[in-house]
Amino acid sequence: MFQDTLVIRGARLHNLKNIDLTLPKNKLIVFTGLSGSGKSTLAFDILQKEGARQYMESLGLVTDGMTRAPVESITGLSPSISVDQYLSNRSPRSTVGTATEIFTYLRVLFARLGHRDCPTCGGDVPPSTEVSGDLFEEDESSPGEGPSVACPHCGARLPELGMSSFSFNKPAGACPTCTGLGVTMDLLMERIIDPSRGVADGGVLVWDAFNAERLSITLQRAGQYYGFEFDLHQPIGELGELQRDFLCYGVNGERVKQRFPKKPAPSSVVKGYFEGVLTTLRRRYTEGQSDAYLKVKGEPVYARQTCPDCQGTRLRAESRAVRVNGRTIIDLSQMPLEEVAEWLETLPGTLDEDQTQIAGPVITDVRERIRRLVRIGVGYLSMERATPSLSAGEAQRLRLAALLGSGLTGVLYVLDEPTIGLHQRDTTRLIEVLRQLRDLGNTVLVIEHDLEMVLAADHVVEFGPGAGKYGGQIVAQGTPAEVAQNPASPTGNFLSGRQRLEVLEPRRGNGEALTIRGAREHNLKNLTVRVPLGKLVAVTGVSGSGKSTLMFDILDRAARKRFLGAEEMPGRHDAIEGWEHLQRVVTVDQTPIGRMPRSNAATYTDTFTAIREAFAATPAARERGLGAGAFSFNVAGGRCERCEGAGTLTVNMHFLPDVQVRCPVCHGRRFKKEVLAVKFRGVDVSAVLDQTIEEALEVFQDVPAVADRLKLMVEVGLGYLQLGQPATTLSGGEAQRVKLAKELARGGSGRALYLLDEPTTGLHQADVARLLALLRRLVAVGNSVVVVEHHLGLIQAADWIIDLGPEGGAAGGQLVAQGTPAQVAQMEGSHTGLCLAQVL
Numbered sequence: 001m002f003q004d005t006l007v008i009r010g011a012r013l014h015n016l017k018n019i020d021l022t023l024p025k026n027k028l029i030v031f032t033g034l035s036g037s038g039k040s041t042l043a044f045d046i047l048q049k050e051g052a053r054q055y056m057e058s059l060g061l062v063t064d065g066m067t068r069a070p071v072e073s074i075t076g077l078s079p080s081i082s083v084d085q086y087l088s089n090r091s092p093r094s095t096v097g098t099a100t101e102i103f104t105y106l107r108v109l110f111a112r113l114g115h116r117d118c119p120t121c122g123g124d125v126p127p128s129t130e131v132s133g134d135l136f137e138e139d140e141s142s143p144g145e146g147p148s149v150a151c152p153h154c155g156a157r158l159p160e161l162g163m164s165s166f167s168f169n170k171p172a173g174a175c176p177t178c179t180g181l182g183v184t185m186d187l188l189m190e191r192i193i194d195p196s197r198g199v200a201d202g203g204v205l206v207w208d209a210f211n212a213e214r215l216s217i218t219l220q221r222a223g224q225y226y227g228f229e230f231d232l233h234q235p236i237g238e239l240g241e242l243q244r245d246f247l248c249y250g251v252n253g254e255r256v257k258q259r260f261p262k263k264p265a266p267s268s269v270v271k272g273y274f275e276g277v278l279t280t281l282r283r284r285y286t287e288g289q290s291d292a293y294l295k296v297k298g299e300p301v302y303a304r305q306t307c308p309d310c311q312g313t314r315l316r317a318e319s320r321a322v323r324v325n326g327r328t329i330i331d332l333s334q335m336p337l338e339e340v341a342e343w344l345e346t347l348p349g350t351l352d353e354d355q356t357q358i359a360g361p362v363i364t365d366v367r368e369r370i371r372r373l374v375r376i377g378v379g380y381l382s383m384e385r386a387t388p389s390l391s392a393g394e395a396q397r398l399r400l401a402a403l404l405g406s407g408l409t410g411v412l413y414v415l416d417e418p419t420i421g422l423h424q425r426d427t428t429r430l431i432e433v434l435r436q437l438r439d440l441g442n443t444v445l446v447i448e449h450d451l452e453m454v455l456a457a458d459h460v461v462e463f464g465p466g467a468g469k470y471g472g473q474i475v476a477q478g479t480p481a482e483v484a485q486n487p488a489s490p491t492g493n494f495l496s497g498r499q500r501l502e503v504l505e506p507r508r509g510n511g512e513a514l515t516i517r518g519a520r521e522h523n524l525k526n527l528t529v530r531v532p533l534g535k536l537v538a539v540t541g542v543s544g545s546g547k548s549t550l551m552f553d554i555l556d557r558a559a560r561k562r563f564l565g566a567e568e569m570p571g572r573h574d575a576i577e578g579w580e581h582l583q584r585v586v587t588v589d590q591t592p593i594g595r596m597p598r599s600n601a602a603t604y605t606d607t608f609t610a611i612r613e614a615f616a617a618t619p620a621a622r623e624r625g626l627g628a629g630a631f632s633f634n635v636a637g638g639r640c641e642r643c644e645g646a647g648t649l650t651v652n653m654h655f656l657p658d659v660q661v662r663c664p665v666c667h668g669r670r671f672k673k674e675v676l677a678v679k680f681r682g683v684d685v686s687a688v689l690d691q692t693i694e695e696a697l698e699v700f701q702d703v704p705a706v707a708d709r710l711k712l713m714v715e716v717g718l719g720y721l722q723l724g725q726p727a728t729t730l731s732g733g734e735a736q737r738v739k740l741a742k743e744l745a746r747g748g749s750g751r752a753l754y755l756l757d758e759p760t761t762g763l764h765q766a767d768v769a770r771l772l773a774l775l776r777r778l779v780a781v782g783n784s785v786v787v788v789e790h791h792l793g794l795i796q797a798a799d800w801i802i803d804l805g806p807e808g809g810a811a812g813g814q815l816v817a818q819g820t821p822a823q824v825a826q827m828e829g830s831h832t833g834l835c836l837a838q839v840l
Helices: 039-058 102-113 209-226 241-252 254-259 277-286 329-334 337-346 353-375 392-404 424-439 451-456 480-484 490-496 547-564 607-616 619-624 685-690 693-699 704-715 732-746 765-780 792-796 831-839
Strands: 005-011 019-024 028-033 073-075 080-083 148-150 157-159 183-187 302-306 412-416 443-447 459-464 473-478 513-519 527-532 536-540 575-577 584-588 648-651 659-662 752-757 784-788 800-805 814-819
Touching: 005 039, 019 459, 019 473, 028 039, 028 424, 028 451, 028 490, 039 073, 039 080, 039 412, 039 443, 080 392, 102 329, 102 353, 183 277, 209 241, 241 254, 241 277, 337 353, 353 392, 353 424, 392 412, 392 424, 424 443, 424 451, 424 831, 451 480, 451 490, 459 480, 459 490, 473 480, 473 490, 480 490, 490 765, 513 547, 527 547, 527 784, 527 800, 527 814, 536 547, 536 765, 536 792, 547 575, 547 584, 547 752, 547 784, 584 732, 607 619, 607 685, 607 704, 693 704, 704 732, 732 752, 752 765, 765 784, 765 792, 792 831, 800 831, 814 831
Parallel strands: 028 443, 028 459, 080 412, 412 443, 536 784, 536 800, 584 752, 752 784
Antiparallel strands: 005 019, 005 073, 148 157, 183 302, 459 473, 513 527, 513 575, 648 659, 800 814
16 A cells, blocks of 8 residues: 655654654655754665665665664655765766766767778778677777778778777777876876885885885895895985886886896785886876875876877777768767757768668667756766766766656655756756656655755755754754744745845955956856955856866966966966965865775864874873874774774675674774773763764863864854764765865965855855855955855855856856846846846
8 A cells, every 4th residue: 555655753863863754755855954954864874775775675685784774663665766966986987978878879879870081092981881790899909900891992991890999998999098098197206206215214105104014025025036135225216227117117117027038927916026116106097096096195196198199089090080970979079968969960861771770779869868968957068078077966967867767656866965066047957857756756855955946845844953963853844835934944034034144245355356368278268357356256157157167277277386386287278467466375175085984074174183182181191101193093002903993894795895894892982992091071082083073172172272173164064074974975065164174274364365166065054154254254354265156145245256158068158247246137148147136
């Protein structure tokens, strides 16, 4: 019998206070409330995970690694699918084209319909009529091997085209110079090796202490295997040519091969197999491994340059020359998806009956995929765009487009702030898409702060009244109109207009400005833009209009090159004038603060260093001879050595994902018993890491080195965050606010330019008000703040607006409007101005 409600009884995970809640099914439901009030806990950690667990259990699948939700009961729960903000693929080999599979289908078209010029006579070689080989994937061989076709004009033999010929992830199609990455890597030796130090004395700068010890042993074994000495303490610059070559290039280095031509390489690390420092770095880069492996003290050990052979297009020359309907696959990869759809519309008219039979289903499928992407507001993206460069919102919408095509019914969809990165105009389109999912017979649960999305919901649940331990309760629920009438609802106060972000008279600034001239990177149309200093400036425009390109690809990179000597070249522009007015430029974006679970807000902001020093200064610590190092979970001494301070152990499940289990020695507390015996105001160091930032502030309020940093994190809206929460679990918005707090802690004498990328991401309206006050405080002491932003309230409160557009992709890249919010609201042709006019 169908149950038309989802009933939760006694939910008590994290800060949830034994919540009872009844939700209507097959409706669009919005969970809202202050950041850290418990929304995500109930939506993701309980409903989504329990829905997935129950579904797997019903199929008889193993659920050992999935614990039951800490609730008394949940009834009426459907199988669940989550659409969160985390990028699932950060490999530089992943692109929008490969992630959406549109590029895969185009490879089919080009393999079967592609025309090319004969390299011998220059005549047109039409597509092969052969049917040998699998339509979808061939072997991995290089061009020139396997089946071939003859030029109809001169008879010259050409390799037959296959799907692999158009894949930059396969040898048959990848540019041989960059192996399909589109960029080459020039290693910076001064950041890799210090010639004045020996290997054992830190001479290899890319090795941490653990790897230095481990690989030094391997080097000595290699020396014994080949019969030469390797002095680990001799300065690297004074080593012999053979030893230096071996250190850099390992067992496959040229000098090693020349010296020992008949000696096979060691078969294992134990016997002396050593890959070489530079060889390892090149391999990690080519495999697309995390940049964390390719940095020293946060600085990259390489300079990335556009590949000189393929010019960044990734494919080998033979593949780049193939045409279908007058376009190469590179042409299509560089177009916005909306323009690719237009090209596909004209393609059937150019095909004969046999070609139509092959291409018809492919064209239909690709057109439908692109149509879905355009509907959810990412039609401006191009297929060549690297997946790691997508914002959290863009990545989430790509996933949402795939779900739209599935046609599933009876599912619980859980989405995490899908309006992130969307202009107010595009939010309306997204709401229509979510309603379509609902109308298919699904329950759509959205965690959201955007007021337009809240108003569009069938049912609203607000969590609060505060964050962290002060939240975890239901403060209001019902239709949007019912919540708006509830005076106890912070969201209702904003919905009804009882409360608004404070709009002040625009600041006059200091009369100085930074002027970017001739900006023409990506879709920018030779822009000259004046950025006034001494103000809060909002850079606005629809998604894909060029905001991030102007501010981050050009201005940020140029600033880092000027002030920090960075190697990365800024986007194309003629000049930037006005640097003399600034002492530094601080960029606070949404990239992760760390890729290892050991990194957290406390360690990143240096707060934990001050906390460890406070523990070490206690009488109990001095009695036991425990210094600050004993209270670190990252080094040996006071940490639990069974789990090496992680608190958990990783269990390899072979064909299933690894499972984290609590350490049986420290029981998840990370430290040895004698360290945990030391208390600061009744709290041990493990308990501090489990506290929220607001709770920790109460404990350390009289320790300025700790309290000052914690106060800043509270001010940027992170008071609810667990101090020791792994950096890998932070959203993009949370990571950005941690960075902002760290920068603010450094202080300064003004004359700094702060560049922020959508700082309101993940913030409730009340939290945005606090953030706005903080940004105004920065400006008041002589700094300049530029925010790339879609939040209408923050835009309305800015001193100056720079609006780009009018649309995204090729139809964007122009300066549509600039001025105060009141001035922009009166300008025709500005989507931002139109939205402002409705609220001003």
